[in-house]
Amino acid sequence: MNQQLPSDNELIPRLLAHDETAYTQVVSAYHGLMVHLARAIVGPAIADEVAQAAWLAVIRALPRFERRSSLKTWVLRIVSNTAKTRLRHESRTVSLEDTQGDQTSINAGQFNASGRWASPPTVWHADTPDDLLASQELRACIDTALRALSPLQRAALTLRDMQGLDMESICKVLEVSESNGRVLLHRARHRIHAAIEEFYQQ
């Protein structure tokens, strides 16, 4: 995708010295990811704006970066915090998290009292992700399900399954505990899965 990014040890001093090549490398490597994360939390309309604001915050804060995490994780945490703050301003009513409680009961209705399948999973008429995505209707269902996730669920899902970050970094970026991070991801995946399942049930 982009050329090999130098190590943090090499990059950070160059960034602090305002080396333009270093900035170009870092922006090329991280900007897309930042926009995706911002979009997951605040939605597409202001995601670019949030990512820009986050870059300015990164530049300001870089002299004080203590290197307790990788540069990438630190930058993404700034995006996450910028986005969360923005979201709180935009709409006081929206909660970042899902209401607690039902972490295991997403598909509780599918199981009987002894924990067996009450109604078996539907057979999906698709053998690859491409088959799934070939259907415009199904794609629309997936988009709708993505939009219905809570901002943090969507952020966890985006970073893990769409951008390939590891769970430990994701939890640092979103400032959630390891177990909360897993619950966010688990719920988000099950909701998308349920949307596809529903599509095939019809």
Add this chain to the structure above:
Amino acid sequence: MKMMPSCREISEQASDYLDQDLSPWQRAAFRMHLLMCVYCRRHVKHLGFTVATLGKIASEEKARENDDIQQIIALIKRQQKESPEQKGGD
């Protein structure tokens, strides 16, 4: 410890299973259940499919990022001109 997880427990652990985050014991019990339960095999396969599909959607989106990057570099340069070298951080 109970030997075999129920279908419901399989569903609850499926996400961690896909990420290889179950303990060796849990993983063994999970696989044992899958060997015997066609519905859970289907369910876990579908969840894996869901994850792969999301990855696919993301890779399709990656195309359009280049002019944004130039814009950000320009923004950063402007900011650096406005506040050159803060001595000793903050």
